[in-house]
Amino acid sequence: xxxxxxxxxxxxxxxxxxxxxxxxxxxxxxxxxxxxxxxxxxxxxxxxxxxxxxxxxxxxxxxxxxxxxxxxxxxxxxxxxxxxxxxxxxxxxxxxxxxxxxxxxxxxxxxxxxxxxxxxxxxxxxxxxxxxxxxxxxxxxxxxxxxxxxxxxxxxxxxxxxxxxxxxxxxxxxxxxxxxxxxxxxxxxxxxxxxxxxxxxxxxxxxxxxxxxxxxxxxxxxxxxxxxxxxxxxxxxxxxxxxxxxxxxxxxxxxxxxxxxxxxxxxxxxxxxxxxxxxxxxxxxxxxxxxxxxxxxxxxxxxxxxxxxxxxxxxxxxxxxxxxxxxxxxxxxxxxxxxxxxxxxxxxxxxxxxxxxxxxxxxxxxxxxxxxxxxxxxxxxxxxxxxxxxxxxxxxxxxxxxxxxxxxxxxxxxxxxxxxxx
Amino acid sequence: xxxxxxxxxxxxxxxxxxxxxxxxxxxxxxxxxxxxxxxxxxxxxxxxxxxxxxxxxxxxxxxxxxxxxxxxxxxxxxxxxxxxxxxxxxxxxxxxxxxxxxxxxxxxxxxxxxxxxxxxxxxxxxxxxxxxxxxxxxxxxxxxxxxxxxxxxxxxxxxxxxxxxxxxxxxxxxxxxxxxxxxxxxxxxxxxxxxxxxxxxxxxxxxxxxxxxxxxxxxxxxxxxxxxxxxxxxxxxxxxxxxxxxxxxxxxxxxxxxxxxxxxxxxxxxxxxxxxxxxxxxxxxxxxxxxxxxxxxxxxxxxxxxxxxxxxxxxxxxxxxxxxxxxxxxxxxxxxxxxxxxxxxxxxxxxxxxxxxxxxxxxxxxxxxxxxxxxxxxxxxxxxxxxxxxxxxxxxxxxxxxxxxxxxxxxxxxxxxxxxxx
Numbered sequence: 001x002x003x004x005x006x007x008x009x010x011x012x013x014x015x016x017x018x019x020x021x022x023x024x025x026x027x028x029x030x031x032x033x034x035x036x037x038x039x040x041x042x043x044x045x046x047x048x049x050x051x052x053x054x055x056x057x058x059x060x061x062x063x064x065x066x067x068x069x070x071x072x073x074x075x076x077x078x079x080x081x082x083x084x085x086x087x088x089x090x091x092x093x094x095x096x097x098x099x100x101x102x103x104x105x106x107x108x109x110x111x112x113x114x115x116x117x118x119x120x121x122x123x124x125x126x127x128x129x130x131x132x133x134x135x136x137x138x139x140x141x142x143x144x145x146x147x148x149x150x151x152x153x154x155x156x157x158x159x160x161x162x163x164x165x166x167x168x169x170x171x172x173x174x175x176x177x178x179x180x181x182x183x184x185x186x187x188x189x190x191x192x193x194x195x196x197x198x199x200x201x202x203x204x205x206x207x208x209x210x211x212x213x214x215x216x217x218x219x220x221x222x223x224x225x226x227x228x229x230x231x232x233x234x235x236x237x238x239x240x241x242x243x244x245x246x247x248x249x250x251x252x253x254x255x256x257x258x259x260x261x262x263x264x265x266x267x268x269x270x271x272x273x274x275x276x277x278x279x280x281x282x283x284x285x286x287x288x289x290x291x292x293x294x295x296x297x298x299x300x301x302x303x304x305x306x307x308x309x310x311x312x313x314x315x316x317x318x319x320x321x322x323x324x325x326x327x328x329x330x331x332x333x334x335x336x337x338x339x340x341x342x343x344x345x346x347x348x349x350x351x352x353x354x355x356x357x358x359x360x361x362x363x364x365x366x367x368x369x370x371x372x373x374x375x376x377x378x379x380x381x382x383x384x385x386x387x388x389x390x391x392x393x394x395x396x397x398x399x400x401x402x403x404x405x406x407x408x409x410x411x412x413x414x415x416x417x418x419x420x421x422x
Numbered sequence: 423x424x425x426x427x428x429x430x431x432x433x434x435x436x437x438x439x440x441x442x443x444x445x446x447x448x449x450x451x452x453x454x455x456x457x458x459x460x461x462x463x464x465x466x467x468x469x470x471x472x473x474x475x476x477x478x479x480x481x482x483x484x485x486x487x488x489x490x491x492x493x494x495x496x497x498x499x500x501x502x503x504x505x506x507x508x509x510x511x512x513x514x515x516x517x518x519x520x521x522x523x524x525x526x527x528x529x530x531x532x533x534x535x536x537x538x539x540x541x542x543x544x545x546x547x548x549x550x551x552x553x554x555x556x557x558x559x560x561x562x563x564x565x566x567x568x569x570x571x572x573x574x575x576x577x578x579x580x581x582x583x584x585x586x587x588x589x590x591x592x593x594x595x596x597x598x599x600x601x602x603x604x605x606x607x608x609x610x611x612x613x614x615x616x617x618x619x620x621x622x623x624x625x626x627x628x629x630x631x632x633x634x635x636x637x638x639x640x641x642x643x644x645x646x647x648x649x650x651x652x653x654x655x656x657x658x659x660x661x662x663x664x665x666x667x668x669x670x671x672x673x674x675x676x677x678x679x680x681x682x683x684x685x686x687x688x689x690x691x692x693x694x695x696x697x698x699x700x701x702x703x704x705x706x707x708x709x710x711x712x713x714x715x716x717x718x719x720x721x722x723x724x725x726x727x728x729x730x731x732x733x734x735x736x737x738x739x740x741x742x743x744x745x746x747x748x749x750x751x752x753x754x755x756x757x758x759x760x761x762x763x764x765x766x767x768x769x770x771x772x773x774x775x776x777x778x779x780x781x782x783x784x785x786x787x788x789x790x791x792x793x794x795x796x797x798x799x800x801x802x803x804x805x806x807x808x809x810x811x812x813x814x815x816x817x818x819x820x821x822x823x824x825x826x827x828x829x830x831x832x833x834x835x836x837x838x839x840x841x842x843x844x
Contacts, residue, residue: 285816322810324820329813336758388744391751394707398746 001026002320005135007123008142009035009108011100012292012309016139017111018060019317027116028135030123032145035108039202043267044100046169046197046208047306048183050381051093056314062107070200071096074182075377078248079363081189086248087367088182089377095183097199097208099171100306125150132286137326139316141309143293151276151290157346163270164353165192165212165299166223168238171199171265174257175207175249183303188245189360191217193301196249203261209249211241212301219245223268227260235259271299273353275346279331287331291316296342298349304383308345312338344387351390358393365400372400423448424742427557429545430564431457431530433522434714434731438561439533440482441739449538450557452545454567457530461624465689466522468591468619468630469728470605472803473515478736484529492622493518496604497799500670501785503611508670509789510604511799517605519621519630521593522728547572554708559748561738563731565715573698573712579768585692586775587614587634587721588645590660593621593687596680597629597671605725610667611782613639615723618671625683631671633663634723641667645690649682657681693721695775697768701753709753713738718764720771726805730767734760766809773812780815787822794822 003026006013017027038044049057049067057063071094079085112118123131124146131138140147177198178184184196195210213219219241227234235258242250260266274297280288292309315338323330352359366373379386389399425448428435439449460466471479471489479485493516501507534540545553546568553560562569599620600606606618617632635641641663649656657680664672682688696719702710714731737760745752774781788795801808811821 324810324824325814325817327814327816329810329817333762336762340755340758388746388751392747392749394749395747395751402746 002136002324002326003028003134004320005030005131005138007131007138007140007147008292008294010104010141010143010292010309011306012143012294012313013139013141014104014107014111015056015060015310015313016141016291016317017116018062018107018114019056019314020320021111021114021116022060023317023321025320027111028119029108029111029116030119030121030131032120032122034120035105035118038101038105040264041101042264043169043171044104045267045300045305046097046171046195046199046210047100047300048095048097048197048199048303049310050095050303050307051091052381053307053310054093054096056310062110064106065096065098065103065200067094067096070098070205072181072183072198074178074180075380076178076182076184076248077363077367078184078186078246079189079360079367080187080245080247081360085364085367087363087373089366089373091381092374092378093381095380097197099199099201102200102202123147128288129282129284132282132284132288136286137320137330138282138286138288139291140288140294141291141313143297148294150288151278151280151294154275154277157275157343158273159350159354160273163215163272163299165301166215166220166270167268167300168211168213168219168222168225169208169267169300170238171201171203171206171208171261173203173206173259173261174254175209176252176254177207178252184249186246186248187360187363188217188219190214191219191245194242194246194249195301195303201261201265206261209238210300211238212299223270225268227266228263231260231263271297273297273299273346273350275343278335279328281328285327287326287328289316289331289334296346298346299353302345302349302352303380304345304349307381308342308383311341341384345383348383348387348390358396362390362396362400369400424558424746424748425450425556426742427452427553427560429553429560429562429569430714430716432526432563432565432714432731433728434565434716434735435561435563436526436529436533437478437482437732437735438563438713438739439538440484440529440536441478441736442742443533443536443538444482445739445743447742449533450541451530451533451538452541452543452553454542454544456542457527457540460523460527462686463523464686465591465593466526467689467722467727468519468593468617468621468632469522469722470517470519470619470621470725471732472517472725472729473513474803475729475732476515476518478732484532486528487518487520487525487622489516489518492520492627494603494605494620496600496602497802498600498604498606498670499785499789500606500608500668501611501782501789502609502667502669503782507786507789509785509795511788511795513803514796514800515803517802519619521621521623524622524624545569550710551704551706554704554706554710558708559742559752560704560708560710561713562710562716563713563735565719570716572710573700573702573716576697576699579697579765580695581772581776582695585637585694585721587723588637588642588692589690589722590633590635590641590644590647591630591689591722592660593623593625593628593630593683594680595625595628595683596676596678597631598674598676599629600674606671608668608670609782609785610639610641612636613641613667616664616668616671617723617725623683623687628683631660632722633660634721645692647690649688650685653682653685693719695719695721695768695772697765700757701750703750707749709748709750711738711753711756718768720768721775724767724771724774725802726767726771729803730764730805733763763806767805770805770809770812780818784812784818784822791822
């Protein structure tokens with residue numbers, strides 16, 4: 001039976017570990033700190049888990065926060081500018097956001113219960129050959145720290161070498177939920193986006209506000225505005241930002257109750273999107289495979305990061321279990337198997353970060369077309385399908401004008417797919 | 423709804439057409455001659471349809487010759503040399519060989535009944551732009567004639583620029599079936615192989631003998647030995663070849679009854695294996711996709727050609743039905759989706775044509791290991807799995823010595839797979 005060393009215990013590493021343990025593969029999980037420490041750490045992100053990821057969690061037996069109870073099934077869009085538009089798109093199945101400082105330690109405990117060996121160690125590039133000697137395969141699933149830049153960037157998929165948005169993400173009280181429960185996606189042309197996300201935290205259900213601010217826009221300063229020095233000034237600045245640029249959220253804010261839930265429930269900074277090589281030889285016929293943020297990093301604006309990581313982990317686990325030798329042929333098969341979805345998630349996100357005029361046109365068209373608005377929303381579950389609809393102006397035209405209904409596409413797809421493979 | 427022009431009505435074109443019509447896609451089928459003409463033509467090949475292809479035929483409603491009645495489920499191996507070995511491997515599900523001069527016209531009639539438009543026309547490279555203007559997508563599924571060399575060879579997957587075997591394929595009476603019914607695979611080191619195939623012809627069940635002769639071996643002359651001039655001399659030469667190099671078949675020949683079933687039931691020549699580019703721009707945002715022998719040609723020694731073509735047709739049909747725009751992105755997706763199986767079928771066949779010493783070692787090991795002999799046999803259904811086991815010496819060692827049973831691999835695979843994709 002294979003032995004796999006996984007470096008990093010974010011979504012990618014944990015999902016991989018769980019899927020491998022379900023197939024009785026020997027797993028060692030290397031983390032820099034004990035996972036329990038995360039509970040008291042700074043906010044990690046504000047990502048929702050979409051239906052395919054939730055389905056995998058159900059199958060793995062780690063779906064501890066029922067999406068039916070804590071989740072949502074709508075995206076409320078607001079597009080600002082001279083003639084603002086609003087519309088709501090509906091998911092076929094609910095998504096759910098849980099603070100990862102709750103989620104990750106709980107799932108890590110599940111993984112430990114199932115026999116993965118935890119090792120607390122600071123793994124750097126020089127340690128990988130040693131890990132290679134100890135395992136049949138090493139998976140680098142560490143998006144921060146010394147290994148995050150290990151795999152070479154693939155320039156053809158990396159249009160940016162600096163963050164395209166300056167981020168200010170926090171958990172707040174005082175934002176009344178929309179009807180129906182859902183994520184708000186507000187676009188302020190030239191200034192950026194606001195994602196408003198119902199999220200379960202250690203304080204209970206609260207609202208995450210993820211301000212995605214263009215570096216040259218009005219709100220760029222929020223990404224570096226100190227909170228601890230003067231919380232009232234910080235709250236004031238966020239409220240002003242909402243009032244001017246994201247009124248669809250501002251109108252549901254109860255000003256007296258509006259506050260960050262805790263000084264650590266704030267994350268400011270930026271992400272440099274990247275698609276990196278899939279693998280690296282470690283010598284002696286051993287390889288290290290990149291997973292999660294060590295492989296593909298997306299800006300959080302479309303909420304794809306954790307979902308792509310979990311998808312990639314599922315593909316890697318399936319390929320590990322199928323194969324017996326973890327050589328370059330194996331690595332290439334993994335690369336091919338996951339490429340379409342991962343590149344689609346990356347390319348779609350990058351398109352939305354630098355929207356050509358056809359993107360606001362798209363939103364306006366969706367506002368007048370409920371069926372397609374719902375398809376666009378449900379495709380947050382399926383970046384490959386989304387990219388198929390939006391990759392080029394011609395594809396977008398066909399999506400908006402074509403005579404084939406989404407139901408047709410989907411149904412036929414699954415019928416045909418089941419007949420196709422060996 | 424899309425309109426697709428298919429050039430060529432072999433297995434690739436017909437399977438594609440049937441799958442597209444099942445999804446109500448508009449199909450025009452271009453052939454050089456009316457399909458009925460095939461019935462009186464020279465033997466086309468001696469290929470068996472393996473279980474995945476038969477399953478597709480069942481799903482498409484064109485499984486006219488039940489494999490349970492006309493098929494077989496065993497490979498009888500004979501490896502000659504100083505210490506000959508014999509062993510039998512069993513398929514999980516039966517394969518079936520039907521003379522394509524029966525099969526193709528019947529299936530073409532099914533396709534016409536289902537609304538594909540037949541056009542008899544001699545399509546050359548200069549006609550493709552016109553076809554592109556008439557259809558959303560053109561598929562070139564013509565392995566012979568002026569279009570067969572249209573797509574550029576991919577040199578990294580084309581080790582040969584001349585046939586590696588000189589072929590002499592014919593249908594014969596007078597060969598008693600082995601027990602259980604099955605294909606004989608006889609290897610005469612340095613001289614080539616004999617495939618002995620139970621096949622349903624217009625004469626009823628007969629035996630196909632496919633002599634795959636090395637150009638420098640004793641039997642090379644059979645590929646050009648005339649039949650019509652002196653049938654007795656031809657029969658004598660084949661019998662002598664069997665006696666000296668393929669005794670496991672010779673011992674079941676009743677000499678007085680041994681004869682070619684008809685002068686046209688003989689095909690002599692050779693195949694240059696090739697893997698070609700997946701697609702070609704036709705201008706004006708239209709593309710031509712390569713399918714079947716126009717895309718990947720394999721020597722018939724492992725019986726993969728028609729099966730790869732049918733598989734590729736199923737993938738292409740699924741991608742056509744899923745998509746709405748047949749641009750380069752579509753073509754790249756098709757290429758990625760079918761690449762693993764097609765390259766595996768090609769690489770495995772090429773390995774067997776130039777066998778390194780580990781291949782006879784493999785056969786000797788299988789002769790002593792029924793479970794792995796059966797896995798090797800069943801993997802004629804699954805060239806990607808076969809290649810996973812045999813691609814490198816390390817992989818072959820792991821296959822023969824590894825502690826994981828084939829059942830384990832397969833079961834876990836299907837469980838994991840169903841959980842993995844979006």
